[in-house]
Amino acid sequence: MKISTRGRYGVRLLIDLGEHRDQPHVALASVAERQGISVRYLEQVAVLLRRAGFIRSVKGASGGYALALSPEEINIGDALRSLEGDMLVADPPSPHETETKIRRCVRLMVFDRLNERVARVIDNKTLASVLGTVDPDESYMYFI
Amino acid sequence: MKISTKGRYSLEALLCLALLPGSSYTSTHSIAELTGLPEGYLEQLFIPLKKAGIISSGRGPLGGYHLGKTDGEISVGDILRVAEGPLEPVSCVTSQSCPAQSYCLSRHTWGELYSEITECVDNITLADLVRAYSVIDEPEYVI
Numbered sequence: 300m301k302i303s304t305r306g307r308y309g310v311r312l313l314i315d316l317g318e319h320r321d322q323p324h325v326a327l328a329s330v331a332e333r334q335g336i337s338v339r340y341l342e343q344v345a346v347l348l349r350r351a352g353f354i355r356s357v358k359g360a361s362g363g364y365a366l367a368l369s370p371e372e373i374n375i376g377d378a379l380r381s382l383e384g385d386m387l388v389a390d391p392p393s394p395h396e397t398e399t400k401i402r403r404c405v406r407l408m409v410f411d412r413l414n415e416r417v418a419r420v421i422d423n424k425t426l427a428s429v430l431g432t433v434d435p436d437e438s439y440m441y442f443i
Numbered sequence: 444m445k446i447s448t449k450g451r452y453s454l455e456a457l458l459c460l461a462l463l464p465g466s467s468y469t470s471t472h473s474i475a476e477l478t479g480l481p482e483g484y485l486e487q488l489f490i491p492l493k494k495a496g497i498i499s500s501g502r503g504p505l506g507g508y509h510l511g512k513t514d515g516e517i518s519v520g521d522i523l524r525v526a527e528g529p530l531e532p533v534s535c536v537t538s539q540s541c542p543a544q545s546y547c548l549s550r551h552t553w554g555e556l557y558s559e560i561t562e563c564v565d566n567i568t569l570a571d572l573v574r575a576y577s578v579i580d581e582p583e584y585v586i
Binding site: 300301302306307310311314334335375383386387388389390399400401402403404405407408409410412413416417419420421424429430431 | 444445446450451454455458459462477478479519523527530532533534542543547548549551552553555556559560562563564567571572575576579580
C-alpha cells in the first residue's frame, strides 16, 4: 500500500515550483539538484503534471516549468491521482465479476472506508496548505 | 496505492474462518471452496499468519486452521501488517532515514495519510466484519 516514486516526486516538484513561484519559471535541472532527484525521472513526472494542467512548460534554452495554477487552486488529491492513476486501496468490482458475499463484506467494511479516509486527507489539501501559505491553524504541524 | 492480493485474500480467508464454528479446524481446501480463492495461495498466505498467532493449525485427518485468538482480538490492521508488511504509504513516515526530513514539506501529508490508515484498520476487528456479514444483504444496511 505504497505511494509510488512518481507520486512522491510529483508532489515534491509541485512544492519546489511553488516555493520558487516568484521566478518566471524554473529549470528542471535546478529542481533535480535541490530535491536530489534525477532530471530524467523528473521529466517523466513533469509530463504527467503538465498534461493534467497543474504546471506549464516554458520552451527555449533557458526554459523550464512553472505552476499553471495558483497554489490555492492545486488540489493535492487531484495532483496525486494524475500521478498515480487513482488513489484507491482496492479497485471497485469489475462489472463481469460476481462478488462473493465475503468479498463484498470486506470491501464495504474495509476498502470503501479506507478509500474514503484517504480521499478526505488528500482532497482537503492544496499546494498552498502544504507550502504553509494558508491555513494558519494547521501551520504549526509543519514543524513536527 | 493498492492493497495487494496478499492482503485482500488474507482478509477474505480470515473472515471465512471467523464465520465458521471455532471448535473445529477447517482445511485450506474447504476455505478455498467457500471463498473461491486458490488453495495453493491460501497455504502460502497462512504461513505468516500462523507465525503471527492470528491463526493456529491442527494436524491429522481433522486438521486444518482456526483463529488463533477470538475474532474481537484480531484487527484488520493486524492482518494487513502480516500480509502486506508495514502500512505506511511512504517509508519516511516511520524511519529517520531521509536526509531531507527536517525540511521536507510532503512528509507531513504522508504522515497524515498514515495515521488515517492505521486508525481506520486498527479499529475494525474480525468480529465487526462477522457482524456486518450477517446484515449485509438487508437493504436498510448503511455503512
